[in-house]
Structures are given as structure tokens and as C-alpha cells.
Amino acid sequence: MKINPHLIGFDIDCVVADTMDAFIRLAAENYNLVVTPEQITRFRVEKCLDIDPVIIEKIFTHLLKTPEECGLKPMQGAVDVLTEMADYSLLNFVTARPDPDPIAAWLHAVLGPEVFRKVRLAATGEHNDKTEYINDMGLKYFVDDRARTCIQLAGEGINAIVFNQPWNKGRHNLPTVNNWLELRALW
Ligand SMILES: [Mg+2]
Structure with a gap:
């Protein structure tokens, strides 16, 4: 698929x-x-x-x-895959962070201004409110590390993909990826 x-x-x-x-x-x-x-x-x-x-x-x-000041780094492979993706698609992000501005600045810094132009970003402020934003963006698939979010999304008709992390292991029965190389292989 x-x-x-x-x-x-x-x-x-x-x-x-x-x-x-x-x-x-x-x-x-x-x-x-x-x-x-x-x-x-x-x-x-x-x-x-x-x-x-x-x-x-x-x-x-x-x-x-202040994610930039904290030295927050991208996950391995994320920038490469997103940069390639930006050639043919928008980059859609939905975060439970309450304020989009600091993380938008971080995305701008790590992706660079060119790729950042393709970014659509929604900040819900709530872990359990992502469905509405995902639907508004017209998305059918969503990648998240929080098992409860993924289970909720799956129950609301979105194809949730769990990004494997120690805190979500064994807490769901959904499709998973281990890293950005595996994600990239999905499209
Ligand atoms: Mg997360």
C-alpha cells in the first residue's frame, strides 16, 4: 500500500x-x-x-x-525526508502544543525558509483534539508517538501510524514505523 x-x-x-x-x-x-x-x-x-x-x-x-534556545534537534532523517517531500507536497503538522509560534520558528530554522514555505501547522493545545484539525486539513493519515492519540484517531476514521517510542510499545495494535526512512518508504 x-x-x-x-x-x-x-x-x-x-x-x-x-x-x-x-x-x-x-x-x-x-x-x-x-x-x-x-x-x-x-x-x-x-x-x-x-x-x-x-x-x-x-x-x-x-x-x-524556547525550543531553539533549548537546542531541540530534529529526529534523524526527518529533515532529509521532509525536504524531499516539499518538492511535491505541502508539509502538514498538527501539534498539541498550545502556541504555534515557537515551534514554527524552530521548523523554519531546521528546514530552512524554502522548505518552510510548504509548512501547514496547527497547534491544538489539547492532545485529544487533533481529529478536527486533521480533518480540516483534508488528511487521511497521521503519524504520532502518543498511543492514546493514535487509538482515538483510528476510532474517528483516520489512518493512524504510531512512531515507535519506548512509551508507546505494547499499548496499541496499529501500524508502526521505527524511523523516517521507514516513513518515506510509505509513499
Ligand atoms: Mg508527540
């Missing part, structure tokens, strides 16, 4: 952006806390890490408000 690239959209954090890598680094740099990727087994990291939830909140707020 091949997907029409015009019909696919992407979540940003932990799909396009390596948000967990940045989280781990900020925890170390700003709070002297050692977190390993293997420890992050829940989407809500406060449920799996023995760290003051106030600190976790502060790190995520930092990442929401």
Missing part, C-alpha cells in the same frame, strides 16, 4: 523533533539529574521518573516556549 503524501500529517514532538533527547539534556544541564532513554517508559514522564513534577513541568515549559 502506498500513501498519497498530500494526505499525510505529522505530530511534531518525538516524531519530527527529538524532544526526549532535549528533555534528558536539560535535566542534566539545568538540574544535574541523570535520566536515561530507557527510563522513559510512559508518555507522561512524571509517572516513570523519580523527579519532582515541578521540575519536569519547568523543563517542558522551557521546551514549549
